[in-house]
Structures are given as structure tokens and as C-alpha cells.
Amino acid sequence: MGHHPFPPGFLWGVATSAFQIEGATRDGGRGESVWDRFCTQPGAISDGSDGARACEHFSRYREDIALMRELGVRSYRFSIGWTRVLPSGSGPVNEAGLAFYDRLVDALLAAGIEPFATLNHWDQPQALMPAGGWAARDSVDRFVEYADATSRRLGDRVKRWATHNEPWCIAILGYENGMHAPGLKEPRKALAAAHHLLLSHGRSVPVLRSNVKGGEIGLVVNLVPAHPASPSEADRTAARELDGSFNRWFLDPVFKGSYPADAIDDRVALGHLDSADLPFVHAGDLAQIQAPIDFLGINYYSRGILRSTRVPETENAPRTIPAPPPEAMTDMGWEVYPDGLREILVRVHQDYAVKRLYVTENGCAYSDGPDSSGRVADVRRREYLRGHLLACKRALDEGVPLGGYYQWSLLDNFEWQFGYSKRFGIVWVDFETQQRIVKDSGLWYRDVIVANAVDDEDTRERALRSA
Ligand code: FCB
Numbered sequence: 115m116g117h118h119p120f121p122p123g124f125l126w127g128v129a130t131s132a133f134q135i136e137g138a139t140r141d142g143g144r145g146e147s148v149w150d151r152f153c154t155q156p157g158a159i160s161d162g163s164d165g166a167r168a169c170e171h172f173s174r175y176r177e178d179i180a181l182m183r184e185l186g187v188r189s190y191r192f193s194i195g196w197t198r199v200l201p202s203g204s205g206p207v208n209e210a211g212l213a214f215y216d217r218l219v220d221a222l223l224a225a226g227i228e229p230f231a232t233l234n235h236w237d238q239p240q241a242l243m244p245a246g247g248w249a250a251r252d253s254v255d256r257f258v259e260y261a262d263a264t265s266r267r268l269g270d271r272v273k274r275w276a277t278h279n280e281p282w283c284i285a286i287l288g289y290e291n292g293m294h295a296p297g298l299k300e301p302r303k304a305l306a307a308a309h310h311l312l313l314s315h316g317r318s319v320p321v322l323r324s325n326v327k328g329g330e331i332g333l334v335v336n337l338v339p340a341h342p343a344s345p346s347e348a349d350r351t352a353a354r355e356l357d358g359s360f361n362r363w364f365l366d367p368v369f370k371g372s373y374p375a376d377a378i379d380d381r382v383a384l385g386h387l388d389s390a391d392l393p394f395v396h397a398g399d400l401a402q403i404q405a406p407i408d409f410l411g412i413n414y415y416s417r418g419i420l421r422s423t424r425v426p427e428t429e430n431a432p433r434t435i436p437a438p439p440p441e442a443m444t445d446m447g448w449e450v451y452p453d454g455l456r457e458i459l460v461r462v463h464q465d466y467a468v469k470r471l472y473v474t475e476n477g478c479a480y481s482d483g484p485d486s487s488g489r490v491a492d493v494r495r496r497e498y499l500r501g502h503l504l505a506c507k508r509a510l511d512e513g514v515p516l517g518g519y520y521q522w523s524l525l526d527n528f529e530w531q532f533g534y535s536k537r538f539g540i541v542w543v544d545f546e547t548q549q550r551i552v553k554d555s556g557l558w559y560r561d562v563i564v565a566n567a568v569d570d571e572d573t574r575e576r577a578l579r580s581a
Contacts, residue, residue, distance in 0.1 A: 116570040118507045125189045125228070125518025126563040128182060128540070129475050131235035131279065132195035133165045134527040138172035142210040145201025147237035148247065148288075149530075152295030161533035168528045170548050172214065177550070179221050181541060182524065185556055186563040189228040191474060191520045192218070193235035193279065194268075200260050203239035207263045215264075219271050230274040230520070232334060233261055233318070236284055236295065247296055248307035249289060251394070257314035262321050269326035276411055276474070277318050280336040281311040281364055293531055301386040306394040312367050316403035333368060334411035334474045337361050337462070338418045339454040346431035348422035355380050356418050369466040371404040409517065411474030412462065414502075415446075417454035444498070445479040445536055452501035459509035459516060470517045476502050477522035479529070479536040482553070490542045490553035496572075499555060503568045521559060525550070 133149050153164035171178055182190060197203075198211030215231075222229045234257065238247060245252050257277075265275065278284070287294035290304035298304075315333050322331045340356040342349035358377030366374045373392065381387045419435050421427075438449040459471060477499070482492040499521065510516050526539035534545050540556035543549070562568055 117567055118504060118570065119565075119567040120507065121510065122566070124516075124566065125472070125520075126187060126559075126566075127189035127191055127230065127518055127520035128185075128187050128524040129191040129520040129522050130171070130524050130527065131193040131232070132198070133168070133193075133235065133237045134523075134529070135169040135171040135178075135525055136195060137166060137168040137170045139164075139166050141172065142198065142214060143201055143208040144195060144211060145197035145203075145208075146240040147195070147197045148240050148243060148295035149237055151240045151243075152297055155297060158297060159531055159533045161535050163528070163533035165528050167545070169525050169543055169545075171525075174548065175218050176221055178524065179218075179225050179227065181550060181552065182227055183225045185540075185552070185560045187227055187524075188563070189230055189274075189518060189520070190222055190524075191230040191232065191276075193232040193237075194264055196234060196237050196260055197239050199264055200239060200256075201241075203241040203256050204259065205263075212264070212267050215268060219268055223271060228274070229272045230276070231264075231268065231272045232276040232279050233257075233264060234277065234284075235279040236288075238284075238295075243296055246303070247289075248284060248310050249298075249300075249303035250306075251310055254310050254314040254317060258317050258321060261314075261318040262325065265322050265325035269322070269329065273326060273329045274409075275322050275326060275329060275331050276334045277315040277322075277332075278311055279334045279474075280413060281308060281315075281333075282336055282360055284311060286359075301381075301384070305381065305386060305392070308363065309392070309394045309399070312364065312403045313399050315368070316399075316405045319405040319407060330408040330470070332407045332409035332411055332472075334413060335361075335364050336413040336415070336475075337365075337458045338416070339457045339461075340418045340420055341435055343419050343421040343433045343435050343437075344431040345434065346422070346425070348425040348430055349420055352420035352422045352424075353418075356420055360418075365462070365466055367400060367403045368407070368410075369404070369468070371400045407469075409470040409472055410462065410466075410468045411472045412458060413475035413522070414455045414458055414473060415476065415478075416448035417451045417457075419449075444494075445481055446532075448478075450478065450498055450501070452498075452505040454505075455502050456505040456509045456512075459506070459514045460512050463509075463514045468515075470515050472517050473502075473506060473519045475520060475522040477538045477540075479538050481537055484542060484551055488551060490551055492553045492555045495540070495553065495555040496558045499559060500568060500570070503562065504570055507568060 285308035340353040342353040526537040529536040
């Protein structure tokens with residue numbers, strides 16, 4: 115049996131986001147965000163729900179901080195609700211909104227938990243949509259204004275700041291696939307949106323630096339290792355294309371100051387760009403996007419296994435990676451593949467030489483609920499977490515400067531287009547009564563944090579077996 119200690123000071127955390135847990139969407143002067151509006155579109159959310167109540171964290175935050183304290187969590191990654199601070203997308207700021215985050219941060223610090231704030235976890239003010247939302251360059255200034263107002267207020271106490279969460283999701287799911295707010299299906303706008311997100315990130319970095327003395331400033335991206343289903347050229351091309359559009363499109367500008375040439379050509383071939391000259395990139399933009407950052411946050415859930423759709427199955431090589439069986443999938447239909455986390459951490463370290471990395475999200479949806487004694491025995495989640503933490507450990511052993519791990523998520527919550535039907539929490543939430551129950555995975559995580567180590571087998575189960 116292996117016992118795998120983590121480095122001293124490793125940040126054991128949990129993550130949430132404002133819209134997914136806060137509720138109280140009309141309280142405290144909060145303005146409408148694109149997600150409030152999206153939820154009103156018929157069919158947009160699979161269970162017809164919205165964020166109006168969610169986990170009522172806006173009024174129950176003290177209880178939730180107490181839970182984190184019980185679990186021994188050292189750091190809490192949360193997001194600031196953009197429309198709580200700037201209800202209509204541009205000044206004046208809403209004092210009541212900032213005051214809420216003041217109270218939250220103070221309560222975290224009093225509990226000995228380090229706050230880690232994300233500025234944009236997808237809740238852009240709806241008021242910015244008539245101008246085009248992220249597809250419009252004006253959103254860059256609006257975001258910098260918001261970053262400035264928020265960090266001025268909280269920067270004395272919050273030392274770790276991420277600008278955006280998963281710009282790929284905002285731009286591509288929001289503006290190209292229409293699955294997320296604002297629900298557009300316009301690939302050209304998606305590319306402009308991606309650029310404006312990156313530019314607003316880069317332009318906020320110096321602002322955050324000056325408002326947050328001694329802080330760490332970074333960006334959070336979701337990355338997917340792209341594996342060809344067979345060694346055929348067609349499958350390898352499909353994998354390269356996904357890597358280009360998903361991973362490198364966001365990493366290269368930030369760390370190399372350019373968009374990946376092959377991925378630009380792919381977009382031209384798809385008719386999403388007229389030529390390799392990107393019309394939305396102005397002189398000087400890429401230098402600003404490349405502003406040096408202190409960390410990159412990586413959200414990892416699964417890998418991609420790419421089978422070409424351009425070659426008929428019968429003409430393609432036999433698969434060497436079969437499609438994963440249903441039992442290898444979480445409730446999201448995502449394959450459980452822990453080594454992909456090690457792979458992506460090592461790859462980012464080697465290709466981009468980032469100063470520090472955090473796993474800013476990792477977790478799984480399983481529906482296990484309380485049994486008759488009120489216990490939530492979510493063994494699959496515990497094993498998912500164990501596998502991924504051991505992958506982090508292997509990455510550390512390979513020299514990756516990994517500073518912490520944030521489990522997604524503290525609470526079962528509003529999972530975007532799936533509403534309340536997918537449960538990612540290590541704490542069960544009854545959405546009617548708002549009762550919280552720490553799941554077995556949460557108790558296990560608490561033991562990991564206390565030991566600052568992960569065992570590669572469950573000690574109690576082993577003891578039972580050998581008894
Ligand atoms: C990520 C999001 C997060 C959550 C998880 C499951 O893409 O950042 O808000 O929904 O997926």
C-alpha cells in the first residue's frame with residue numbers, strides 16, 4: 115500500500131462560483147446577468163430551473179464557511195458576482211454588493227481560510243449584451259473597470275486573483291454552440307469573444323497588481339488532453355485540431371504572444387475566418403495579453419478521445435483506444451481518466467514554463483444521496499478524487515510547480531444548462547430545505563488534508579478485508 119505525502123504548505127481547497135450557489139439574484143441591488151436571462155429561454159436549462167435560489171449561499175455563507183472549517187479546507191476559490199458589483203455593467207458600483215464580499219472575505223479569514231477570488235465566472239452583465247457582449251471590444255474596458263473596483267475594495271485581504279474562469283466555455287459554448295449564455299451560434303463572434311476575454315485578462319493584470327500588494331494574479335483555463343482513437347492520420351489530425359482550438363488557442367496568446375498558426379488555418383478552412391489575418395486583433399493587443407502572470411489555474415475533468423468524422427469508420431484504422439464503457443463515465447458522460455490530469459500539468463509545465471500551477475477545479479457528478487440513516491456513501495466520488503490527487507502527486511514528482519488543488523465543488527449546486535440535475539458537491543444539498551450533509555467523499559477529503567497525504571487504497575476497507 116502506498117502513502118503519498120504532499121509538499122508542506124500545499125493548498126487544499128474547494129471551489130464554487132457565484133451564480134451556481136448564491137441565489138438571491140434580485141437582492142442587494144444585484145443586476146441581471148447573461149445567465150439570469152439565459153435561464154428564461156425555453157429549453158435552455160434541462161430541468162427548467164434557474165439560479166434564483168440555488169444554495170442560498172448569499173444568506174447562508176456563514177454556515178458554508180463553518181462547513182469548510184470542519185473539513186479543514188485551507189483555501190476557498192469563489193467568484194465575485196459581476197452584477198452585484200456593477201449591476202448595469204458600468205459605474206456606479208453597488209455598495210451593497212461589495213459589502214457582501216467584504217463580509218464573506220472577513221468571515222473566511224476569521225476561519226483561517228485563504229480566499230481565492232475569480233472575477234468572471236461567466237456572469238457578464240446583461241446590460242452589456244445590446245452592444246454585443248464579449249463579441250464587442252467595449253467589454254474589455256467594462257471588465258477592467260470591474261476588476262479595478264473589486265480589487266481596490268478587497269485587495270488588502272484577498273491575495274489570490276483569477277481574471278476569468280474558462281474563457282473557452284464563455285466564448286465557444288456561449289457564442290458558437292449556443293449551449294451556454296448568451297446562447298449564440300455565431301462562430302465568428304465566438305473568436306472575437308475569445309480575443310476580448312484574453313485582452314481584458316491581460317489589461318487587468320497590471321491593474322490587479324497595483325491594487326493587490328504582494329498578490330498572485332492569474333487566469334483559469336479548462337484543458338483537455340486530446341488522444342487520437344487510433345494512430346491513423348485522420349484521428350491524429352482530429353486530436354491536433356481539438357488541442358489547437360481548445361488548449362493552445364488560449365495558452366499560446368497568454369504565454370507566447372501569438373495564436374497557433376495551425377488552429378487559425380483550421381478556422382479559415384471551416385469558414386469562420388476569411389483569412390489568417392484576425393480582424394479583431396489590433397496592434398499591441400497580443401503584447402498586452404502576454405502580461406506576465408504569477409500562476410495558471412487548470413480545470414480538469416476528463417480527456418478527449420478523438421475519432422475522425424471525415425473518414426468513414428470502415429476506412430479508418432481500428433481503434434486503439436476504445437470508447438469508454440458506461441461504468442467509466444460520470445453522470446456528465448465524462449470518462450474518469452485521472453492520468454490526463456498528470457499529463458496536462460506536465461505538458462503545460464514543459465511547453466509554457468508557468469511559474470506556478472494550481473488545479474483550480476476537478477471533480478465529478480454522481481447522484482448518490484442520503485441513505486435511511488442520512489449518510490451519503492459516494493464511493494465513486496471518493497475514488498475519483500483519490501485517483502486525481504495521486505495524478506497530482508505524480509506531476510509533483512515530475513517537477514511540476516503545483517501549489518494547490520481545489521475540488522469542484524463544495525456544494526451540490528446549479529450546474530448551468532443541467533440545472534440541479536447534476537451533483538458535484540462533497541456536501542449534499544437538499545434544494546427544498548437547504549439542508550447540507552457532508553458526503554463520505556468530504557469526510558475522506560478532510561482526512562487527506564489532515565494527513566497532507568493520499569493513500570492509494572482505503573485503509574478502513576483494507577482493514578475490513580484482512581479482518
Ligand atoms: C466547469 C465550470 C464549473 C462547473 C464545472 C462542472 O466547466 O467552471 O462552473 O460547472 O465545470
